[in-house]
Amino acid sequence: MPETPAADNPPRREGGQGRRRHARSLFGEILDWMLAPMLLLWPLSIGITYLVAQAIAAKPYDAALEHTLRQLAAQVQTQGAQGAVRSALWQQTLQNPPAGGIVGYQVRGASGTLLAGAAGLPLPALLPPSHASAALAVVWRDGEIGGHAVRLAAAWTWPPEAPGQARAGPVLVQVAQSMDARTRLARDIVQGVILPQFVVVPIFILLVWFGLGQGIAPLNELQARIRRRRADDISPIDEREAPEEIAPLVESINSLFARLQQSLLTQKRFVADAAHQIKTPLAGLRMQAELAQRETDPEELRASLRQIGCSVERTTRLVNQLLALTRAENQGDVARAVFEPLDLRQPAAEAMQELAMLALDKKLELEFDSPPQPLRVRGHALLLQELIKNLLHNAITYTPPGGSVTLRLRGVAGEGPHPAAVLLEVDDSGPGIPEAERALVFEPFYRVLDNGSEGSGLGLAIVREIARQHDADVTLSEPPSAGHGSRGLRVQVRFRRA
CATH class of the missing domain: 1.10.287 (Helix Hairpins)
Known part of the structure; x- marks a missing residue:
């Protein structure tokens, strides 16, 4: 199906094979799904229409043929076989046949003996009645006479009783009608129904085409607005x-x-x-x-x-x-997509090993406290290592020579609404951060004055961003061991346990 501008895209190449494939057309696909069922059902509807037309056309002709059969049977009942076919009423019927005409009739005895009419009519599979009071049952069937299709109606009836003689057996009365008239009528009905469709269907397709184009016009307008943007x-x-x-x-x-x-x-x-x-x-x-x-x-x-x-x-x-x-x-959303369960002790140990020499150069006591069992969290190993390195680097930078820096990992059980967690804590014996400034130090480039060290003011901003991506909480406090003229600082990061 043709494509509209709203669905057109430049062709693209598939993986290195140099083949070009056109983008799928929304207009074409909707049009296909709308028209394909109709075009598939149309031939079926023509066939059903033809069958219905045949049934409709057969009713009046069958009614006329049954009337003729019962007329002949009634004549046989009163005048016998020979009298019936020579009667003025039957001769008038033959001269002015009913709708569809009569191509043959036949009267046979119960033994199959031809009593009157044409001998070429095929016999029906119809048993004779057992008594004269039986109702006149008409049997319908299609057949051929001389290579022409005919419709046959047959029934058993009883001839009149002759005085002084035993009642004769039943006789079979048959009347045949050509199928040509009813076939022509069925064909005329089909043509009357189908021919207008050859005009209506193309108009319908054009209307669907136009309506669908109008329906997706907002897509074209949206595309035009986006193209006009700077x-x-x-x-x-x-x-x-x-x-x-x-x-x-x-x-x-x-x-x-x-x-x-x-x-x-x-x-x-x-x-x-x-x-x-x-x-x-x-x-x-x-x-x-x-x-x-x-x-x-x-x-x-x-x-x-x-x-x-x-x-x-x-x-x-x-x-x-x-x-x-x-x-x-x-990398927030990208990193979340590749988060996986990992043991937090591993990135912590790597960060400690990387910064150990820096602590030794300042003559600091660097301690790593971690339980022997794994502490599993869900996250990105490199980002977590970056978080720990920034915490350790800050602690080493602001702790005066001879001080101490401790990295501690521990697991805590869940309590009430709080799930099980893994706590990462970095304690130092540096000057600490005044409580009034603890919310400000997470802003990029913010530095506490008069702390005796130079820094960029980015370390805790990085820590906060990585912690946010891991749904972790960062808090600042004084370590329990603070004192002896040194306030110190504890940075605690609380991770959800995996």
């Missing part, structure tokens, strides 16, 4: 302007636009934040490099180079955290 216009489509049947499709497109808009906003924010945050350390690196170029004392030059190395390391850490935050925000 490349940067990803605002939602007004669902009120779309037909109810495609409202779910429009809703899905709007959902896609929303996710795309969120992704673009995240990218724009990343570019702006990256430009702002990297500009300062790069300016510092440039200044340190210029100072190093002016140094003539080897010791001062080495100190400047060490300072440049530290600045490069901090800048690298900043860039890596920016990338990690953006990746975590963009």
